[in-house]
Amino acid sequence: MSSPEPAVHHHGPPQSFIRKYVFSLDHKVIGKQYYGLALLAVLAGLILSWLMRIHLGWQNAAIPLLGKLSPTGAPGNVMTPDYYLSLMTMHATLMVFFVLTTAPFAAFGNYFLPIQVGAEDMAFPRFNMMSFWVTFVAFVVLILSFFVGDGPPLAGWTSYAPLSSVGGVAGPGQGTGQTLWAASIAIFCIGQLLGSLNFITTTLDLRTKGMSLARMPLSTWGWFVTSVIALLAFAALLPACVLLLLDRTAGTSFFSSAGLVVNDQVLPHSGGSPLLWQHLFWFFGHPEVYIAILPGFGIISSILPAFARKRILSSRAVIGCMVAIGFLSYMVWGHHMFVSGMNPFSAVLFSLPTLIITIPATIMVLLWLGTLYGARMRYTASALFCVGFISVFITGGLSGFFLAQPSLDTYLHATYFVVAHFHFVMALAAMFGIFAGTYFWFPKMFGRMMNETLGKWHFWLTFIGVYCVFMPMHYLGLAGNVRRYAAFTDNYLVPLIPLHRFISISAFVVGAAQFIFFFNLFWSRFWGAKATDNPWEATTLEWSTTSPPPFDNFGGRHLIVYHGPEEYGVESDAHEYVMQTSPEQIKTT
Amino acid sequence: MASTTKVPPQRQIAPDLTSDGQGLIASELRGRSRTTAVGVAQNALPAETGIWVAVAAISMSFASLISALIVRQGVAPDWLHFQLPRILYFNTAILLASSITLEISRRAFDHRPDFGREEWRDDEPAARAFPWLCATMALGLFFVLGQVMAWRELAAKGLFLSSSPSSSFFYVLTALHGLHLLGGVAGLAYVLYRLRPSAGLRQGAVLGVASVYWHFMDGLWVFLLVILAART
Numbered sequence: 001m002s003s004p005e006p007a008v009h010h011h012g013p014p015q016s017f018i019r020k021y022v023f024s025l026d027h028k029v030i031g032k033q034y035y036g037l038a039l040l041a042v043l044a045g046l047i048l049s050w051l052m053r054i055h056l057g058w059q060n061a062a063i064p065l066l067g068k069l070s071p072t073g074a075p076g077n078v079m080t081p082d083y084y085l086s087l088m089t090m091h092a093t094l095m096v097f098f099v100l101t102t103a104p105f106a107a108f109g110n111y112f113l114p115i116q117v118g119a120e121d122m123a124f125p126r127f128n129m130m131s132f133w134v135t136f137v138a139f140v141v142l143i144l145s146f147f148v149g150d151g152p153p154l155a156g157w158t159s160y161a162p163l164s165s166v167g168g169v170a171g172p173g174q175g176t177g178q179t180l181w182a183a184s185i186a187i188f189c190i191g192q193l194l195g196s197l198n199f200i201t202t203t204l205d206l207r208t209k210g211m212s213l214a215r216m217p218l219s220t221w222g223w224f225v226t227s228v229i230a231l232l233a234f235a236a237l238l239p240a241c242v243l244l245l246l247d248r249t250a251g252t253s254f255f256s257s258a259g260l261v262v263n264d265q266v267l268p269h270s271g272g273s274p275l276l277w278q279h280l281f282w283f284f285g286h287p288e289v290y291i292a293i294l295p296g297f298g299i300i301s302s303i304l305p306a307f308a309r310k311r312i313l314s315s316r317a318v319i320g321c322m323v324a325i326g327f328l329s330y331m332v333w334g335h336h337m338f339v340s341g342m343n344p345f346s347a348v349l350f351s352l353p354t355l356i357i358t359i360p361a362t363i364m365v366l367l368w369l370g371t372l373y374g375a376r377m378r379y380t381a382s383a384l385f386c387v388g389f390i391s392v393f394i395t396g397g398l399s400g401f402f403l404a405q406p407s408l409d410t411y412l413h414a415t416y417f418v419v420a421h422f423h424f425v426m427a428l429a430a431m432f433g434i435f436a437g438t439y440f441w442f443p444k445m446f447g448r449m450m451n452e453t454l455g456k457w458h459f460w461l462t463f464i465g466v467y468c469v470f471m472p473m474h475y476l477g478l479a480g481n482v483r484r485y486a487a488f489t490d491n492y493l494v495p496l497i498p499l500h501r502f503i504s505i506s507a508f509v510v511g512a513a514q515f516i517f518f519f520n521l522f523w524s525r526f527w528g529a530k531a532t533d534n535p536w537e538a539t540t541l542e543w544s545t546t547s548p549p550p551f552d553n554f555g556g557r558h559l560i561v562y563h564g565p566e567e568y569g570v571e572s573d574a575h576e577y578v579m580q581t582s583p584e585q586i587k588t589t
Numbered sequence: 590m591a592s593t594t595k596v597p598p599q600r601q602i603a604p605d606l607t608s609d610g611q612g613l614i615a616s617e618l619r620g621r622s623r624t625t626a627v628g629v630a631q632n633a634l635p636a637e638t639g640i641w642v643a644v645a646a647i648s649m650s651f652a653s654l655i656s657a658l659i660v661r662q663g664v665a666p667d668w669l670h671f672q673l674p675r676i677l678y679f680n681t682a683i684l685l686a687s688s689i690t691l692e693i694s695r696r697a698f699d700h701r702p703d704f705g706r707e708e709w710r711d712d713e714p715a716a717r718a719f720p721w722l723c724a725t726m727a728l729g730l731f732f733v734l735g736q737v738m739a740w741r742e743l744a745a746k747g748l749f750l751s752s753s754p755s756s757s758f759f760y761v762l763t764a765l766h767g768l769h770l771l772g773g774v775a776g777l778a779y780v781l782y783r784l785r786p787s788a789g790l791r792q793g794a795v796l797g798v799a800s801v802y803w804h805f806m807d808g809l810w811v812f813l814l815v816i817l818a819a820r821t
Contacts, residue, residue, distance in 0.1 A: 123635035193646055201639040231642065235649035239765075243657065246761070251751035254661060270754070271665020276657060283653065 013551045023133070025125035028549065030132050031111030032445065034102050037136060038434075039518075041098035044143070046511050048091035055079045057497070057504035059487060072172060073151055084486035085154035086173045090146070092157035093181065096292065097188055098139055100426055103434045104295035105230065106135070106195055109223040111445060113199060115542040116220045118208025118559045120552045123201040127194045134191035142184035149176025156484065158285065161255030161277040162262075165247040166269070169262050179248055186241035189234040196234070199227035208541075210561030214319075215580065217540045217565040218312070221319050222298015225326045229287045229294070232330070237284035240277070247272070278340060282333040290329040292426050293393075296433025297322055297364060300386050302565070303440050304368055306538040307383035308375035309576065311566035313367045321360035321367075328357040338409045347406040354404040361397055365390060380536075381455025382439035388463050389432040396424025399474060414484070417477025423470045435459075435517070442521075443535050447547045448528030454520040458513060465510030469503050476500075537577055540565045544581045636798045644805045647769060651809060654765070655816055658758045662820060669753035673818055674742040680735035681814055687728035688807045691777075694721030695800050698784070698793045715784040718796065722781055725803070729774045736767050755821045762813050770806050777803070 014020045024030060054061055062077040073083030114122055122128045145152040154173045155164040159181065168175025203224045207216070216224075243254040247269075255277040256269035297318075305312050312318060334342065334350030368390050377383060399421040402408050412418060435458075442450045477483075481496055488494050534543040541561070545554050559581050567578035570586050578586055662668050698718040740760065743749075748756040780799045 123639060197639055197642050197646070200642050201635045205633070205635045205638050231646050232649045235646040236653040239650050239654045239657070242765075243654075243761070246750070246757070252757045253667075253751070253754060254657065254757065258665065258667070270667040272754070273661060273664040276660050276664070279660070280653060280657060 023129055025121070025129050026551065027110050027114050027122045027125070027128060028445075028553075030128050031107050031109070033132050034107035034110060034135070037132075037139060038099050038103035038107055039521075041094045041102070041139065043518075045091050045094040045099060046514065048087050048094070050508060050511055051079070051087050052084065052091065053504035053507045055084050055486065057501040069146065070151055079486075081486035082154055082172050083151070085156075085484065086152040086177070088484060089154050089156050089159075089173075089181075090142075090152045093142065093185075095427065096157055096288070097185065098135075098142075100292035100430050101192065101230075101288070102135065104299065104430060104437065105223065105226050105291060106131075106192075108219075108299065108434075108437050108441065109199060109226070109295060110195070112441065112542055113220055113223050114202055114206065115545070115549060115553050116217050116540055117203060117206060118211050118541050118554070118561065119202060119206035120554070122198045123206055124194075124198050128198050131191045131194035131198070134187060134194065138184045138188035138191060141180055141187060145173075145177040145180040145184075148180070150174075151177050153178040153181045155181075158281060159244070159277075160281075161244070161247070161272070161274040162257060162260060162269075165244055165255040165272070165274075165277070166260065166262055166267055167248050169265050169267065171263065179245065182241050182244045182248065186238055186245070189238040189241065192230055192234045193238070196227040196231040199223055200231065203227075208559050208561060210559075211541075211580075214316070215561055215564045217298075218301035218315055218318055219295075219298040219303075219540075221322055222295045222301070225322045226291050226294040226298075229326045229329060230291050233284045233287035233291065236280065237288075240280035240284065243280075244277070275337075275340060278337055279333070282336045283330075285336065286333040287326075287329045289422070289426060290325060292430045293433075294322060294326065296389065296430050297325075299433050299437045299440075300368065300389050301364070302540070303382060303436055304371055304386050305566055305568050306440075306536050307378045307380060307386065308371050309378070309568050310371055310375045311568050313370040315564065315566055318364055318367055321364045324360040325357060328353050328360075332357060335404060335409070338406045339413045344406065351404055351406055355401070358397065358401060358404070361393075365394060365397070380439065381450070381452055381459055382436050382536075384456065384459040384463075385432045385436035385439065388459065389429055389436060391463075392424050392428035392432060392466070395471075396421055396426075396429055399424065412477055414482055415477035416473040416481045416483055419483050420470050420473035420477060423473070428466050428470065435462075438521070440536065441542075442524065443531035444542055444547050444549070446525055446528075447531050448524050448526075449531050449535065450524045450528060451520050454516050458516045458520065461513035461516070462510055465506055465513060468506035469510055472499050472503055534579075537575060539563070539567055539577055539579045541580055544579055634794045634798065637794060640798045640801045644801065647805070647809075651762075651765070651813070654758070654762060655813075658762075658816070658820065661754050661758070665754075667753060668755050669748075671743075671746070671748060671753075671755065671821055673759075673814075673821060674739040676735055676739050676742065677814060680732050680739070681810065683728050683735060684732045684807050684810055687725045687732065688804050690721045690728060691725040691800050691803050694718045694725060695793075695796050697721060698796055718784060719781070722777060722784070722796075726774050726777050726781075729770060729777070729803075733767050733771060733774075736763055739763070759817060759821055762817065766806070766810055766813060770810075773799070773803050773806050 014024060014026070019025075021029065024033075051063060051066070054063055060078055063074070063079065064077060066074040066079060067077040070083060073080055073086060079087075110122070110128065114120070150168065151173045153159070153164070154171075155178060159178070163170055163174065164178055164182075166174070167178075203216070203220065207213075243252070246252045247254050247256055251268070253269040253272035255274055256267065256272045257274060258269060258271045260267040260269060301312055301315075301318050331353040332350055334346060335354045338347050338350075372387070372390075399417065403412055403418060403421055439450055439455055442448070476496055476499060479496060480492055485493075488497055488500075531547045533545065533547055535547075536543070541559060542549070544559065560583075561580050562583050563578055563580050563586065565580055567580075567586060569576055570578055572578045572582075572586070573584055578584060695718070698715065740763070743756065743759070748759075750757055750760045776799045780795050783795050784793075
């Protein structure tokens with residue numbers, strides 16, 4: 001009997017340019033491709049946010065070139081209220097889907113999950129390649145809505161029915177634009193489903209010898225839990241988008257109610273339910289925001305001990321908290337619908353798990369703080385972003401407490417208070433997680449160090465700046481400033497304009513500071529100082545191979561893992577840390 | 590700039606790993622293609638785990654569609670009840686038969702009744718499995734054809750996609766199931782390709798993977814039929 005073939009049919013090293021850099025089966029290249037896509041999307045989203053902030057500060061400002069982008073949306077370069085809503089919709093869609101789902105999960109996860117479990121590649125390299133290109137197609141379809149038809153949709157990233165389901169009769173952006181949006185998101189779901197399939201199977205099946213689940217790095221746990229949530233969440237969103245597309249194009253009435261009169265036209269729909277869309281969307285939408293933040297939890301839990309030179313207080317507790325958050329995230333979706341007319345008793349049923357989910361989140365924060373306590377921190381740019389993550393996550397989490405209660409949410413729903421809350425936990429916390437991961441893993445990915453000075457400037461300008469941008473929004477919300485408004489027409493809103501101008505100016509400064517990061521990324525890629533294999537003296541498997549890793553991650557070796565990832569600050573032969581792959585015993589005295 | 594396609598010389602690897610016994614090279618692991626932490630060697634395909642992950646995702650998709658159906662039925666009085674076309678029950682029988690033929694195929698491949706006798710050892714397990722596999726694919730295609738005939742029957746009665754939410758859900762659910770089933774047929778065609786003559790035991794694993802998916806499609810269809818029969 002001949003020797004059995006290997007379990008996973010691995011591919012040899014690619015030869016052609018197309019195979020190496022375009023249609024690559026290598027998870028490392030795919031991870032970098034996702035990161036590049038996220039960079040494109042964040043740049044677009046950032047510019048859109050500037051356009052929004054200009055309009056909010058100075059309603060009649062003429063913005064150069066805006067009229068070229070959309071003659072109807074910005075006649076004479078002055079933004080119409082409809083176009084403001086379109087820009088807001090695209091800003092949110094790009095950021096939530098193509099940045100916050102892509103960078104921490106698809107980009108870093110694809111690059112580092114196989115390496116951190118000791119595998120040569122993902123379980124299904126071809127599916128992996130498909131998942132990136134499908135996501136890229138989704139991005140192109142979305143961006144197309146700027147240039148095709150009647151402009152980008154304006155129904156928000158939540159795309160509520162019936163505005164989103166009745167078609168072009170609803171006004172600018174709701175024809176081709178909304179259809180492209182729904183198609184883009186449906187395509188995106190398929191990409192993420194393929195990706196999640198890979199992550200889950202790789203984690204369960206391809207761990208190397210000695211790598212038990214308990215010894216997996218916390219960043220890997222973050223990606224694993226995220227992929228389980230993502231699998232089920234995107235599987236729920238895909239049919240919802242299909243139904244929405246059918247309502248728009250095939251005359252069905254899933255979400256469009258009967259007797260609608262829109263722009264003086266009586267619509268032929270029968271008794272569809274807009275609430276049904278809300279339930280379907282938020283059943284996906286709430287797990288989605290945990291998909292955005294959970295990789296950040298994992299990344300921070302992994303990086304913090306490396307810079308504190310101290311093990312995390314309890315890695316099993318962190319794992320338990322991440323799993324608990326993932327599980328509970330499926331039970332809270334109704335807290336986005338407290339004012340939708342639902343039964344107040346159902347509101348309580350959603351409010352309770354929403355409050356309960358703060359418990360594992362708080363435990364994790366306390367574990368991080370406990371890790372920091374008494375530690376002699378090495379304050380690199382990455383470490384600064386880790387500490388910044390904790391700060392913004394606490395702030396964002398605290399505002400969540402208020403919104404979790406239906407009685408308070410009745411007032412705060414759809415105000416800037418909500419905008420402040422989700423920007424703190426998503427735009428800030430999740431983004432800081434991406435920054436921390438970038439500064440930490442850039443040496444491994446590209447073999448060069450990023451510039452520390454620029455990194456520190458980036459951190460401080462960003463950290464102070466984002467507090468200036470988003471902290472005042474809590475006040476705005478409490479003062480009654482409704483979100484998604486393009487104009488300040490009421491007596492109680494007009495006095496808030498100076499505060500909006502302060503926020504806008506801070507936003508421009510913060511946005512400009514991000515160019516320090518972009519510059520650092522590109523400059524260091526080519527001219528940064530060469531990196532060693534383990535510049536941070538970290539313990540996980542990616543640091544036991546070269547920077548960057550060879551084609552099959554470990555040069556043909558199958559590693560054996562002897563320890564967990566948290567052996568920092570221990571007595572060891574050569575260092576005060578022990579790598580996972582080191583066979584030396586830990587001296588416990 | 591280091592290229593990711595070159596294997597670097599040994600000295601660049603971190604010192605922990607260059608001494609003896611601290612990292613096994615690929616040749617030492619030949620014959621043990623996957624080891625877990627408990628050291629048990631398994632020659633399993635990742636697809637054997639992956640297919641269950643896919644089943645979970647597809648279940649969630651159909652679960653959200655069915656909850657949408659239940660909610661939609663309850664919110665408005667425009668739900669038109671109609672008789673399900675009789676051919677659906679015949680199609681169900683065809684699909685169940687295809688599951689049976691697939692099981693016969695899988696068992697024919699796995700179990701080699703040689704009773705310890707050298708001369709009865711069968712070197713062509715694929716040959717025994719082939720005809721039953723082809724039968725499964727044919728029955729699957731007949732099922733999809735039967736579904737199309739069911740649609741034509743409904744259309745003849747004037748029930749189209751947008752006629753009523755009940756018919757909308759009928760078309761959507763049957764279409765999505767049918768598409769997934771066609772994907773299963775494509776998967777079986779891939780299995781046929783992999784089960785070339787003198788395939789080893791290892792190749793049988795793809796047949797196991799495909800049959801998990803196929804039986805799931807079968808079970809899903811029965812479930813959908815019950816829901817549709819009860820609600821439309």
